[in-house]
Amino acid sequence: MVYDVVVIGGGQAGLAMGYYLRKTHLSFMILDSNESVGDAWRKRYDSLVLFTPRLYSSLPGLALDGDPSGFPTKNEIADYLERYAKTFNLPIQVKCKVTKVRKENNEYHIVTNDSKIKSKKVIIATGPFHTPRIPSFAKDLPKNVVQLHSSEYKNPSQLNRGSVLVVGGGNSGAQIAVELSDSHDTYLSIGHKIRFLPLSIGKKSFFWWCEKIGLLKANGDSFIGKKFKDKPDPIFGFELKERIKNNEVQLKTRTKSIKENVIQFEDLSTLKVQNVIWATGFNKDYSWIDIPNLFDGNGNIKHNRGITENTGLYFLGLPWQHRRGSALLLGVGDDAEYLAHHIESN
Structure with a gap:
């Protein structure tokens, strides 16, 4: 047939x-x-x-x-x-x-x-x-450090005790960082400024308002589409913002390299952790x-x-x-x- x-x-x-x-x-x-x-x-x-x-x-x-x-x-x-x-x-x-x-x-x-x-x-x-996108220097982490891509992560029981670094500033990375901050010292590495958006405005969903202003129907070549198309996705909701404010999630700049068990960031600060979650997207x-x-x-x-x-x-x-x-x-x-x-x- x-x-x-x-x-x-x-x-x-x-x-x-x-x-x-x-x-x-x-x-x-x-x-x-x-x-x-x-x-x-x-x-x-x-x-x-x-x-x-x-x-x-x-x-x-x-x-x-x-x-x-x-x-x-x-x-x-x-x-x-x-x-x-x-x-x-x-x-x-x-x-x-x-x-x-x-x-x-x-x-x-x-x-x-x-x-x-x-x-x-x-x-x-x-x-x-x-296919999970993981930086090549991930292989430089020692074997006793648990590292998972976000697609492999299920819950905190998979991790070692101690601290965890979540790498990636999308909504998955944000949700995982918030969850892990209840059980681990949690760091979040992001290479751009975070934009937070509310889940609702008044008693209406944020997406109800997006529909009203035409964003949901705007194509990529329109004026409003071009304004949003190439920007990093915002983080929806304010849970992560609250955790950062209360120092329950500590922000780090972009992850640049790893030497043995030392992770170096774009601002040249360093960190040792027992766990890494790569919320770095897909190829x-x-x-x-x-x-x-x-x-x-x-x-x-x-x-x-x-x-x-x-x-x-x-x-x-x-x-x-x-x-x-x-x-x-x-x-x-x-x-x-x-x-x-x-x-x-x-």
Whole structure:
């Protein structure tokens, strides 16, 4: 069988794509490497809570259960995604790792861990988070220091007693630092000034206000989009700010090097710790896509709203693919709908 469309990735982007493909006459299949739908969320650290309220944490066609103004846990999202797939009877093949995509005679050949699949069109919906980004000097830490990437961190029981350095200033690093400050002397290394934003203003979610001023719908080329696109993500909520104020989390500048068990920072201060959490993000890995002319000079995917120069090849769930929320639950549905219309008419 040759499918009309194969979607690679069964997370929020792939499921949203499936929802809109269900509305077409096209045959399609969603492939995901996890054991079950939602596992990408289940595997994250135990205490993870989204900073978007439930009202802004749903995919098209199915609202997330619970208080719309409350904040869902990662397990809620995992269970929601599983329910989403069942509600719309989406054809998903789990435990299916794609190892190669190539094009032959106007058909895409998809090689997986146990099969070969053919399709007229392919949508890459694997998201932007592929392989943990850890600085090369991490190898210079002695073996008795516990070091984990944030994707490996689950809870404080994994760590040695003593102090911990969290490296990275995103919301994951902030949440982990706050949690660890209850049990460890905690330091947070950040290479930029932290911007804190409230979770709510008055009795309305911060994202309600963003919707009102047009930020949620602003594309990357708009005036308001350009103002936000290249800035580091803000930290939502004031828990970390309070911990810093009370000296429960101590700020350090950018981590620059490690010699034996001494960590040196950009301001030339040094520190010895018993644990390091690398909340340093992820690198993209598209090495399995054997398609020419895919990247620009900076290594970014060449596309227009997810449509590439290679006929029949699409991307979904990229940061700022079109708007601020393109890689988030609250925004990926708009991009999926756009691609579904384009695919059906071409």
